[in-house]
Amino acid sequence: MAKSLQGLLKQIETLQKQADALRSREKADVVARIKEAIAHYDITADELFGASPAKATRRRAATAKVAGKRRKAAARKTGGVAKYTDGNGRTWSGVGKRPNWFKDALAAGKQPEDLLVNR
Template sequence: MARIREAIDHYGLTPEELFGSAVKSTARGRRAGKAATATKPGRKAAGKRVGTGRASMGSPKYHDGAGRTWTGVGKRPNWFKDALAAGKKAEDLLIR
């Protein structure tokens, strides 16, 4: 924990940069909205980072006809496994 705190202070990171914009404040007394400031002579404040938001889950790729869908990423849902066990092929469940 001490090494992490030291690195945060060294790089002048804010709670928003670490945890996103949903952070209001922390127990360390840093305020949300506070700009990153230079902590050492000759250092520039960190600029706004792009692409740090959460990635979207994607659009559904498979469906069962009863309203259940799956993107094809991650663990297979039970309805998908049950359909395969019943003799259907993955191609049969594709959304077209």
């Protein structure tokens, strides 16, 4: 039973319309359930999406006092363990944007393996 390309494309279009309609109905149900949960638990936008930096700072300052005492600040995260070095004291953990010294070394013909801390 051979089908023509045109027939298959029409069938795909019909199925896509059916899928879009079903997705819209499901989405409406999900949004309604979310709204109901937000109302039931009195969830704020800050709790749901996170606070803006200014609000977060004020909230941290307000919650820093516990029973009249200040809580110790949480330890800051470090940049990680150095994975690459240029031999002149500059290092990079391999996470995030490549530093200029690393890009310059690659442009000069070095391979990333050549810059590893523990070769």
